[in-house]
Amino acid sequence: MNFLSTIFNSDKIHLTHSQKNFIKETYEILSIFRKDINKIIKEKFKSAMLYSNNKFKNGKIFFEEIYKLRYPITYKKLTQLRKFKIFSLEIDINQTNIYSEKEISEIKNILTTL
């Protein structure tokens, strides 16, 4: 996990404490299933560093890439749900009164299919 220290200590990206914990946990979980996960994470880090000269923007890009790596399905669904201002998949859409029937149908389709 030494490569993570290199990433976390880089002056080219900024990551919060909780983001670092998330990235570390992602590495721990995904390494159970992929032996080359450190290589994948390093590639994403390299791409993020080249994004801009702004370490905050680079950090945001990198974190989003790791989030997508960890939760590919959730990431896709949340992206689709952004237009409805929905930020969690575990919501009871029937309890809200702000969406039309057509919107509710679309939201349910996003939430309940792969």
Added chain:
Amino acid sequence: MSIRKTEFISKYYYGKEVVDLDEFIVSLADSCNLNCEYCYLKFSKTPKKPVVYENIEEFIKEIDELFKNSEEKIFYFHFGETTDSLLSKKHIQLLYKFCEVISERSKVYSKSCFIEVRTKTFNISQLTKYNFNFDNLKLIYTTSLSPQNIIDAFEKKTSTLEERISSLKQAQSITKLIGIRLEPIIIYPLVNIDYEGIKKSVLNTIKEYNEVLKKVFDVVDPKNLHSISLSTLRLTKKQFKVLKEKKSKLCFPEMTLCIDGKFRYSRPIRTTIYKELINFIKYHHTNLLEKIILSFEFKYIWQDCGLQIKTLPNLSINVE
């Protein structure tokens, strides 16, 4: 003789916003030596070795209190939560004694009781040594069913899938009533960590569990089925942490922390699995739809799957 110092009977609390199936846990024994990798017992304060409690006089007091203070007519008791119900001869002997008590007291208070025994053993023949034909009481034999590759990976000390299905077949002439428990449904193996890999893993899982259901339907008469329970894998934070450290393949990437503090597969995964299994069951036996429950799930997941919320006592109302 082991003495239970806390209550034998407790109302099952499922967790924040989880649908309450309205059952009571009876802890006639604690702990289990089957050592399933995901079992919550390994992460709770239970004795290291299985213990059976014989201070039945305390149980009699508790059951009296429960029946006296409740207007409910139907009670559902689960004997397989804190241990495997048929783990040993002692467990079964005590089960019989507890059932005797429940039957007797339920006659006094005019209650109808359903007793769920749940096992991953192949000890069903031991049940035939006793006569479980009690008044006011019906025994429901259930077994947790998993594809054989899941059993080989995570339930190594338990009976095989073939044995469990055989036990369901036999149970129909012993207890009459049986239940199917696909719990926990585990996605394994993971094909790949990317979107397509996870999707393929989920579809493979559905196929495997459909095969299990088919094998069950080949030997079981639907009229003997009390209930079919579906529930995907849940892990507490502690379980998740420990399994991650052990590099267990139970730690699936797309697992998120839900409001009740447990990790579950993400919602699209869960609902896809449940809906496909429900469709498979409906395809084979349309009338079984009303007997399907989701265990440890939220109301919106039941609604996602087109299921009416129901409790275990609800399912027991029209049972003869």
